[in-house]
Amino acid sequence: MRPVRTISPSPVRPPSAQLRGAGTVARRAWRTTYVRRLVAVDAVCALVAAGLSTWLAPGAGPAVRAIELPGLALLVPLLWLGALSLARAYEQRFLWDGPEEFRRVLFTTAMLLAAVGTVSWALRLEVARGFVVVTIPLSCALTLVARYVQRKVLHARRRRGDCLQTTLLVGPRRAVSDLHDQLRRQAHHGYRVIGCCLPTTERAVFHGLPVLGSLDEVVDVVHAYEVDTVAVLPAADLDGAALRRLGWDLERTRAELLLAPAVTELAGPRVTIRPSCGLPLLHVERPELRGVRRLAKEAFDRSAALAGVVLLLPVLLAVAVAVRVTSPGPVLFRQERVGRDGRPFAMLKFRSMVADADRVPLPRPGGDDGNGVLFKLRQDPRVTPVGRFLRRYSLDELPQLFNVLRGEMSLVGPRPPLPREVARYGPDMHRRFLVKPGLTGLWQVSGRSDLSWEDSVRIDVRYVEHWSLTFDLMILAKTAVTVIRGDGAY
Known part of the structure; x- marks a missing residue:
């Protein structure tokens, strides 16, 4: 096996004292x-x-x-x-x-x-x-x-940099860069990436990471840098036999081996390993978007929406009066959105902007604080004082309970898009139209308007692929915390 290339360790030393100079056991x-x-x-x-x-x-x-x-x-x-x-x-x-x-x-x-x-x-x-x-x-x-x-x-x-485990990424360049970005966004999982091993090592640094070796130098790198976790991504040079040998070699170290199949992002929970023909084959099940589970979701949505309307009726009336008294114009704002199977519908919201807001000139023509597809302004002059409060705590969304009762929306689902946004969608985003849009969803509890467009795509597709009633209940619970904190709401 070829020796590990000499690379100065200073760029890969994490700042935490727990990681600096400490081995895997420590x-x-x-x-x-x-x-x-x-x-x-x-x-x-x-x-x-x-x-x-x-x-x-x-x-x-x-x-x-x-x-x-x-x-x-x-x-x-x-x-x-x-x-x-x-x-x-x-x-x-x-x-x-x-x-x-x-x-x-x-x-x-x-x-x-x-x-x-x-x-x-x-x-x-x-x-x-x-x-x-x-x-x-x-x-x-x-x-x-x-x-x-x-x-x-x-x-x-x-x-804060504690309780981390050093991580080595192994695989092709595109997969390594994507996984590195995802691990940086979700630092709470505790993976501190110190470098990568790529098919070719003509560069010392890739995507801000030191290139510590090639694909056949992984074990040497693990020994040299006392790596805690090795994350292997799909690569042409890492076939079944090579992965098997790598797993055997890593058994002589303290490193944990993680394998990231290419289908994980789209079909995580639907992936199962079942023996067939004497081999452990990876089976990808179809997403369960029809049948009894869909009927259960429909029944839960409408019954919960009805209970919500009854319980929140005083709040709905109070907000309606506040909107009517503080600014001229209608109480409700109707906007065309695109629902399941691409069918348009009129989504209801409490009006949070002045009447005829589309005619009000913006202080920054063409300015946008959104992600390039979703138009947002943090300081929008068209938003009324009451509307700003309603948006801060998502009270303007409450009339969408009636959309849920009418069967146009679900309590949990992807964000209902505008027709002009749909016109800019790529093929991946059309996957979201397999389910109804939601009053809340992964987008709302993961950062809302603060998310990049790539993150928004990934989150919406992830919901469609991973849907379950338990998943919906978890998102509803997180929604309460997100609404109180007001994360990404403007």
């Missing part, structure tokens, strides 16, 4: 502390849940024959921690990123309830039903909240 020391903290906090959550259950249902009867409720309350943390351990909820590969950590907590709850019910029925034990029904779900809820908070704290530390 950089990963925080993981053990994090897991121990998880165990301690989970035990406290179970103890609090048991205490609250004892207080809420003190007369529920004997817990298990002669065992009293206070005694069982002391056993709950041990039972809870044991169940979480059996569900592998403390394995590091399931922590920090992605929903799998929370799924395992929910799975533990379901299995524990089933086990307690089965054992008590089989042995005819007089288990305090109120105690069990309250304790286990409450332990689950507290644990989920505590783990979410701990994850957010970790993400904040990573943005």
